[in-house]
Amino acid sequence: MGAIQARMEAALARLLPQAHLAPTRLHEAMRYATLEGGKRVRPLLVFGAGEAADASAERLEIAAAAVELIHAYSLVHDDLPCMDDDILRRGKPTVHVEYDEATALLAGDALQSLAFQLLAEHRIADEARTQLELVRILTLAAGSRGMAGGQQIDLEATGRSLTLPELEFMHIHKTGALIRAAACGHELPQNEKSGLDRYAKAVGLAFQVVDDVLDYDASTATLGKTAGKDSRQGKPTYVSAIGIAAARRLAEELRGQAHEALKGFDGRSRRLGELADFIVLRKF
Amino acid sequence: MGAIQARMEAALARLLPQAHLAPTRLHEAMRYATLEGGKRVRPLLVFGAGEAADASAERLEIAAAAVELIHAYSLVHDDLPCMDDDILRRGKPTVHVEYDEATALLAGDALQSLAFQLLAEHRIADEARTQLELVRILTLAAGSRGMAGGQQIDLEATGRSLTLPELEFMHIHKTGALIRAAACGHELPQNEKSGLDRYAKAVGLAFQVVDDVLDYDASTATLGKTAGKDSRQGKPTYVSAIGIAAARRLAEELRGQAHEALKGFDGRSRRLGELADFIVLRKF
Numbered sequence: 030m031g032a033i034q035a036r037m038e039a040a041l042a043r044l045l046p047q048a049h050l051a052p053t054r055l056h057e058a059m060r061y062a063t064l065e066g067g068k069r070v071r072p073l074l075v076f077g078a079g080e081a082a083d084a085s086a087e088r089l090e091i092a093a094a095a096v097e098l099i100h101a102y103s104l105v106h107d108d109l110p111c112m113d114d115d116i117l118r119r120g121k122p123t124v125h126v127e128y129d130e131a132t133a134l135l136a137g138d139a140l141q142s143l144a145f146q147l148l149a150e151h152r153i154a155d156e157a158r159t160q161l162e163l164v165r166i167l168t169l170a171a172g173s174r175g176m177a178g179g180q181q182i183d184l185e186a187t188g189r190s191l192t193l194p195e196l197e198f199m200h201i202h203k204t205g206a207l208i209r210a211a212a213c214g215h216e217l218p219q220n221e222k223s224g225l226d227r228y229a230k231a232v233g234l235a236f237q238v239v240d241d242v243l244d245y246d247a248s249t250a251t252l253g254k255t256a257g258k259d260s261r262q263g264k265p266t267y268v269s270a271i272g273i274a275a276a277r278r279l280a281e282e283l284r285g286q287a288h289e290a291l292k293g294f295d296g297r298s299r300r301l302g303e304l305a306d307f308i309v310l311r312k313f
Numbered sequence: 314m315g316a317i318q319a320r321m322e323a324a325l326a327r328l329l330p331q332a333h334l335a336p337t338r339l340h341e342a343m344r345y346a347t348l349e350g351g352k353r354v355r356p357l358l359v360f361g362a363g364e365a366a367d368a369s370a371e372r373l374e375i376a377a378a379a380v381e382l383i384h385a386y387s388l389v390h391d392d393l394p395c396m397d398d399d400i401l402r403r404g405k406p407t408v409h410v411e412y413d414e415a416t417a418l419l420a421g422d423a424l425q426s427l428a429f430q431l432l433a434e435h436r437i438a439d440e441a442r443t444q445l446e447l448v449r450i451l452t453l454a455a456g457s458r459g460m461a462g463g464q465q466i467d468l469e470a471t472g473r474s475l476t477l478p479e480l481e482f483m484h485i486h487k488t489g490a491l492i493r494a495a496a497c498g499h500e501l502p503q504n505e506k507s508g509l510d511r512y513a514k515a516v517g518l519a520f521q522v523v524d525d526v527l528d529y530d531a532s533t534a535t536l537g538k539t540a541g542k543d544s545r546q547g548k549p550t551y552v553s554a555i556g557i558a559a560a561r562r563l564a565e566e567l568r569g570q571a572h573e574a575l576k577g578f579d580g581r582s583r584r585l586g587e588l589a590d591f592i593v594l595r596k597f
Contacts, residue, residue, distance in 0.1 A: 046457055055457050055465040106422060109395075111414035130395035131468050134418070135461050138390060141422065142456035145429045149449035157441035164448055165433035172426035173330055173339050177419050181339040184415050 030073055030300075030307065037072045038064065040090045041097065044147060058128045058136035059143075063101040066119035070236065070308065071096045074211040077300035078225055082215035088153040092163065095144040096211045099171050102140035103207075105133050107180065113262070141171070154216075163214050170210035179203025183264070191265040199265075200237045201230070208233035220293070227290035228301060235283035236308050241266035242276050243313065284309040314357060314584075314591065321356045322348065324374045325381065328431060342412045342420035343427070347385040350403035354520065354592065355380045358495040361584035362509055366499035372437040376447065379428040380495045383455050386424035387491075389417050391464065397546070425455070438500075447498050454494035463487025467548070475549040481518065483549075489517035504577070511574035512585060519567035520592050525550040526560050527597070568593040 041063055046056040072093035079089040108115040108123040109130060116126050125133035145164060154160040169175055179202025186199060212229035213222060245268045267276040287305035291298040325347055330340040356377035363373040392399040392407040393414060400410050409417035429448060438444040453459055463486025470483060496513035497506060529552045551560040571589035575582040 050458075052457070052462050052465040052469070054469065055462060059457060102422075106418055109418065111393075111418060132465065134390055134393065134395060135457075135465050135468075138386075138421075138425065138455075139457035139461040141425055142452045142459075142461065145448060146452035146456060149445050149452060157445050161433050161441050161445055161448075164429060164445075168426045168430035168433060171422075172430060173336070173343060173419075173423035174334075175426075177423040177426065178336050178339060181336040181416065181419050184419075185336070185338065 030303065033073055033076045034069045036086070036090065037069050037093060037097065040094050044091075044094050045143070054128065054132060055135055055139060058124055058132050059140055061121075061127060062105045062124045062133075062136055062140065063098065066121070067097075067101075068311075069093075069097065070304075071100055071207060071211040073300070073304050073307075074208060074229065074232075075214070077298075077304050078212045078215055078229075080300045081221065081225065081294050081297040082217050083297075084215060088151075091147050091151045091153045092214055093211070095147045095167060096207060098140045098144035098147070099167065099176070100207060102137040102144070103171075103176055103180070105137040105140070109133060112180070112184070144171075159216065166210050166214055170206040175202060175206035175210075176204070179206065186265050188263040189265065191270060193270055196265055196267065196270050197234065200234060204237055205230060205233035208236070224290050224293060225301075228287050228305070231283045231287040231290060232305050232308050235280050235287065235305070238267045238276055238280045238283065239309055239311065241268050242273065242280065243311075244268075245273055245276075247313070280309050314587065317357055317360045318353050320370070320374065321353050321377060321381065324378050328375075328378050329427070338412065338416060339419055339423060342408055342416050343424055345405075345411060346389045346408045346417075346420055346424065347382065350405065351381075351385075352595075353377075353381065354588075355384055355491060355495040357584070357588050357591075358492060358513065358516075359498070361582075361588050362496045362499055364584045365505065365509065365578050365581040366501050367581075368499060372435075375431050375435045375437045376498055377495070379431045379451060380491060382424045382428035382431070383451065383460070383491060386421040386428070387455075387460055387464070389421040389424070393417060396464070396468070428455075443500065450494050450498055454490040459486060459490030459494075460488070463490065470549050472547040473549065475554060477554055480549055480551065480554050484518060484521045485514070488521055489514060492517035492520070508574050508577060512571050512589070515567045515571040515574060516589050516592050519564050519571065519589070522551045522560055522564045522567065523593055523595065525552050526557065526564065527595075528552075529557060529560075531597070564593050 045060050045063060048057045048060055050056055075093035075096060076089050104118060105124045107113055108118055109125055115123055117123065121127070124136055144167065148160065148164045148167065154163065171177065179199055182199045183203055191199070209226060209229040212225045217225070244266065267279065271279070284305055288302060291301055329344050329347060332341045332344055334340055359377035359380060360373050388402060389408045391397055392402055393409055399407055401407065408420055428451065432444065432448045432451065438447065455461065463483055466483045467487055475483070493510060493513040496509045501509070528550065551563065555563070568589055572586060575585055
């Protein structure tokens with residue numbers, strides 16, 4: 030995983046507009062928002078699923094960068110004062126704190142454009158038709174019926190208590206859609222595609238459950254972002270919905286489901302198996 | 314032009330997510346931001362250039378909707394308090410006033426995703442490769458080296474006085490990139506492509522010059538947005554840069570350049586000629 034993370038860091042640094050190009054402040058903010066940070070879970074998923082599909086690293090790199098740029102833009106906008114109003118992300122000041130709100134807004138907007146630009150201008154599939162399908166998958170995952178829609182549901186849920194199914198519905202959109210898109214852009218037989226999708230759904234939810242557990246008990250120093258913030262802001266979490274012990278059990282159960290979904294891939298799912306373990310067992 | 318505007322209104326109403334679909338508030342805001350408003354200059358350009366390229370109305374409609382959605386998203390974000398902080402647009406309260414800031418932010422984000430989704434999921438060119446090129450053109454026009462970059466330049470120019478070339482540089486990015494993209498997504502011989510590009514560059518700038526002239530002398534009631542706001546906010550305008558009389562002359566000169574660029578299209582540029590006249594001679 031470390032090798033893929035390093036590779037992605039280099040790829041993103043190369044694919045983002047260089048900081049000396051005008052408008053420099055915008056390009057600096059885009060790079061600041063994306064580079065040197067994050068666990069790169071979505072790129073790891075692209076590469077993991079790519080192992081199962083036997084895809085080339087050069088192509089996976091572009092697809093992974095596109096997904097990661099969508100994720101990065103969503104974090105920049107999510108941290109803005111009118112949304113979560115957060116000042117710390119990945120141990121650094123958030124983009125609007127380091128730059129200003131307007132620059133953060135535009136940096137997020139431009140990162141979204143860049144994500145689709147990458148999918149359109151690099152040759153990442155044999156057929157242009159396939160590549161167009163990748164654009165379509167990513168737009169759906171990012172849009173109003175995917176990630177952006179999930180954030181809207183999140184907004185409207187603040188201050189209310191949600192049932193477990195409602196909470197799951199929110200996260201399936203907010204983070205799950207992009208995570209599933211990261212895993213399912215490959216050309217594979219239908220049964221393998223649906224296995225990957227079940228895997229991605231499980232790790233997507235597991236990621237969120239573990240986030241809530243970590244938010245509940247980790248310190249700000251370890252997490253690199255303001256801990257305990259979600260519950261203080263009245264955001265519904267798995268811990269508030271079902272309690273800390275049940276949340277831990279649920280994460281473990283989802284890890285089991287993820288591994289279960291990988292049966293049939295034999296030796297081609299080593300990376301995905303490791304990633305599921307990493308997502309659930311991580312301490313930050 | 315009225316027929317195309319009506320056709321686009323119906324197309325956008327059909328292509329936007331229906332308001333009853335969850336998350337309803339987000340979908341309502343996306344529709345509010347896009348429908349019943351605007352001169353639809355960019356769609357008119359797509360249809361105008363489409364006449365020159367003999368493209369089918371069904372395909373033009375999708376391409377025009379994609380460009381208009383990018384424009385609509387940019388207005389929603391541009392009106393936010395951290396940007397221009399405007400409360401009136403097209404005679405109606407701006408999206409963040411009618412809904413709230415967070416919903417406006419997400420509606421803009423989701424409109425951008427939807428624009429690229431349209432280009433990816435509808436069959437609008439014979440070859441998928443051509444269609445991928447349309448995605449690429451629109452991402453470049455929208456991104457950090459196009460519209461979003463122009464908005465950043467605009468931000469940084471507030472309170473400073475710009476020279477005419479600096480002002481032109483800003484508008485070539487802020488509004489010109491998208492307008493040129495609207496005109497040049499067609500398959501045409503190279504000399505016709507470059508004619509269309511010269512035309513689009515001229516009308517793009519003309520549009521802005523006329524906007525500044527109207528902002529200078531129109532009343533709020535006629536314009537449907539807060540008049541005189543740019544100059545009060547210390548934003549550089551053509552009127553502040555060269556004076557009202559020279560700005561009027563410049564608009565007329567650009568109209569001449571636009572017509573000049575259409576020579577060689579013979580009977581295939583009627584719509585584009587009318588559009589250049591409309592852009593410069595309009596009173597709102």
